[in-house]
Amino acid sequence: MAGTNQQARNAGQEDSESDAAPSVRTGDGLRGRGVPCSQCRLSPSCLSAHISLPDHEELRGLVRPLPPVERKQRVFEGSAPRDMFVLRSGSLQTSIQEANGNEQVLGFHLPGDIAGFGTGIEEFPGGRIVALERSSVCAINLDQIQAAATRVKGLQGQLYKLLEEVSTLAQQHIVNLGRSHAETRVALFLHDWSRRLQQAGRDGRQMDLPMRRSDIASFLGLATETTSRAFSRLEAKGVISMPSRRQTDILDPQRLAALTEDAGHHD
Amino acid sequence: MAGTNQQARNAGQEDSESDAAPSVRTGDGLRGRGVPCSQCRLSPSCLSAHISLPDHEELRGLVRPLPPVERKQRVFEGSAPRDMFVLRSGSLQTSIQEANGNEQVLGFHLPGDIAGFGTGIEEFPGGRIVALERSSVCAINLDQIQAAATRVKGLQGQLYKLLEEVSTLAQQHIVNLGRSHAETRVALFLHDWSRRLQQAGRDGRQMDLPMRRSDIASFLGLATETTSRAFSRLEAKGVISMPSRRQTDILDPQRLAALTEDAGHHD
């Protein structure tokens, strides 16, 4: 599977920013409080799900809409205050920069996903979350929401479920990395990315891949060139087509799914 | 790092079964209730930590000491009732059996670790936990403890922390799998295993490796032969020595640690 570290998402919605976050659009951004979670378009996938209305008041104070983040800008770096980030539109990438200069990508995020939760990147020295395109996110302080969880009924369980999901997805990614062939891993990635785009209410066939090949490569534990070749081979097989660099269309979903399971051997 | 999925452990203790679990040793095992958590030698690393004494009563009923598990026996398989397992002595291995026959090892467990928590193996069709040697474990029903967590103060936070730890370790393992060279991965594994043995109060130099080479290989995403060769090369370099199959001694911890960081490139 691709974007294994996608982290909890439940509902589908578009990602145009047209009316997603008036409070952000109208001004000071960082402290805009105009939009309660109950009116947020992402509400069903946000922490607020299953929380009774009165308690929304309590949560509202914790959710800090951030000003739009531009491409390549960091949403989070190094030793910031411990925050989790709810992605409302755009896409993010979580990675850590190793001491030797290597960047290891841990996951990609689509609208509705929550980033910076359960990855321990606040512990990693080189942990960071960057926007892959213009994105809008809400930040929630982890200490505060955990404190709130002791008071607000249901919230603790919500956080727990979220964390469980993140953890399970990480385990799944480990299994996927165990699969040997480059082509299998890339197929897995495309298959999963497609599924997640659909969950986000977008087209799962004509996919936009906002990240670089080298990012995909890192995520899959491959070299950039190997990843690129795998894409090319899939295109040659007629499974996908690549009209442009960022756009990849799935021509034969079934065959893609089939390529997802490899022949079963070594590694 | 090795055994990335080790899962929460806090205190050190031996693993001889001499007096670890009287209730188990004396009989029917499965339902023995003779030993409250407060007397359990693993207490500080168990869920009972930071729980007030009266509440121990509530937890006591949830912790089910199991009869000793023999080598290669399963502690858990497939679609059992959702349990987590506290390891008191011995060692365990969590793995999933893929459809194509491949076994993917997700982690190894030492006394004080908790297995079957946050891995999602209850979801995976071929998920299992097996004993690598004669082991004694306690089972705790997940649904029950989660229900109890809504009542017992502090328990919810305890579970949360545990899960967070599991998740972070999985992410760390992903990073490790990103490292390219077989020798680096094996060095990482040995380094981490040593550290964990020490945490468990055992010798970190003269290590016992209860798992098969092929299990280590699977865990590290390598072929058995490659893993074996990496061991041999490390021995040739004078970093380790292998007096017997299961025993591996670390001769030069510093150099082992150095081999843990690889030169910084590709993959």
Add this chain to the structure above:
DNA sequence: CGAACGGTTGAGTTTAATCAAGACGTGTGG
């Protein structure tokens, strides 16, 4: 004592990484 299992080692093959060149595409400045 023999069979089965696990581990090691070797030889040959395959895959992926590396090195290097060139092609897009995009955005910038003339």
Add this chain to the structure above:
DNA sequence: CCACACGTCTTGATTAAACTCAACCGTTCG
């Protein structure tokens, strides 16, 4: 509006690493 420069992607050639197949050895266990 075009030219150029940069970042990124692709492709080719080569090298290096890991996988596979296979034989052999040592243990363990029946």
